[in-house]
Amino acid sequence: LSPPLPPRLGDSYGVLPRPCRALVLLNPQSGAGRALEDFQAVVQPMLAEADIATTVFITERPHHAHEKVRDEDLSQWDTLVVMAGDGLLYEVVNGLMERPDWEDIMKKPLCILPGGSGNALAASINHYAGNDHVAKKKLLTNCAFILCKGLHTQMDLVSLSTASGKRLFSFLGFGWGFISDVDIDSEKYRRLGNARFTLGTLQCLAKLRVYQGRLSYLPAVPEQGTAPAPRDSHVPVTNGQAGCILPPAGTEADGALPADSLLVPLCQPVPTHWTVVPEEEFVTVYAIYQSHLGTNLLMAPAARLHDGCIHLFYLKAGISRVALLKLFLAMARGTHLDLNCPHLRYVPVRAFRLEPRAAAGIMTVDGEALACEPVQG
Secondary structure, three states: OOOOOOOOOOOOOEEOOOOEEEEEEEOOOOOOOOHHHHHHHHHHHHHHHOOEEEEEEEOOOOOHHHHHHHHOOOOOOOEEEEEEOHHHHHHHHHHHHOOOOHHHHOOOOEEEEEOOOOOHHHHHHHHHOOOOOOOHHHHHHHHHHHHHHOEEOOOOOEEEEEOOOOEEEEOOEEEEEHHHHHHHHHHHHHHHOOHHHHHHHHHHHHOOOOEEEEEEEEEOOOOOOOOOOOOOOOOOOOOOOOOOOOOOOOOOOOOOOOOOOOOOOOOOOOOOOOEEOOOOEEEEEEEEOOOEEEOOEEOOOOOOOOOOOEEEEEEEOOOOHHHHHHHHHHHOOOOHHHHOOOOEEEEEEEEEEEEEOOOOOOEEEOOEEEOOOOEEO
């Protein structure tokens, strides 16, 4: 047997009960359309050996899983397993967060088994477990084996709010510009599996675009020349505009979602201890919280499951197509920062805000498309 996940500073692990009851939410259309076949051939025999009984729920349409976990009594299962791409887990997380008992239900362990084309969280967990980089069936086997061992630990979620009033919960990343364009434009090549992203990258390189907007962030470590963060970040700030007051943390009613204690409303300027990026023309902005952006893209090698950190990358306008391609090729090994590309910036942050100058380009959260508008997290 392989060793359990290596202990990291501050990590604590729980163990699933034996026997264990798992609800498996499976999207038969995800990735190359082999999720059900792969689950039956690879995963089910392993789970049977490990005394994990499964109830398989097959999604038939978008938001099906979202509604299932939002409305159903989930007490009969010890864990929820998602066998699909990252998009289905995003549905499940947001469905759970819409429940009145979200605070208790979010303690129920979630498991991701790679059945999509991107599989970023599965690749990240495989990486955190100290396993070699693998893809396809081998990655599925590794993730199924982690489920069989039954170890679970905490994972950060990022709260995103948009100018139109949406509140979303994200486990992987938020993007705008080139990377999001590749993700969404390559949807039509889903049947190619992970190769869809290579094809999408080449197509988006050919028509490289620049996006205008303002990017601001609260650094995880104070930067030189900036004032330290105020002691009490929970004090509500208002400029007299209706609907613009943020309640202080700790005043939420039972069942209410947690307050965004680090953020002021989008209609107000960011606090003075935030950093506002001087450039306003970008090729891409990507805030990622896990190590991998895709099976073959190790974007944030320093990321951990619950490091309390958003790993913010932005690429300024002016980069050549050749330099951009070199960055993406290096990202396969996680060595893109070693290239010291003058257009690429990386900063660990606790919160960020992005305000596009126009509704241009695609925004994505956990690989799902969003309307282009001001957003903060």
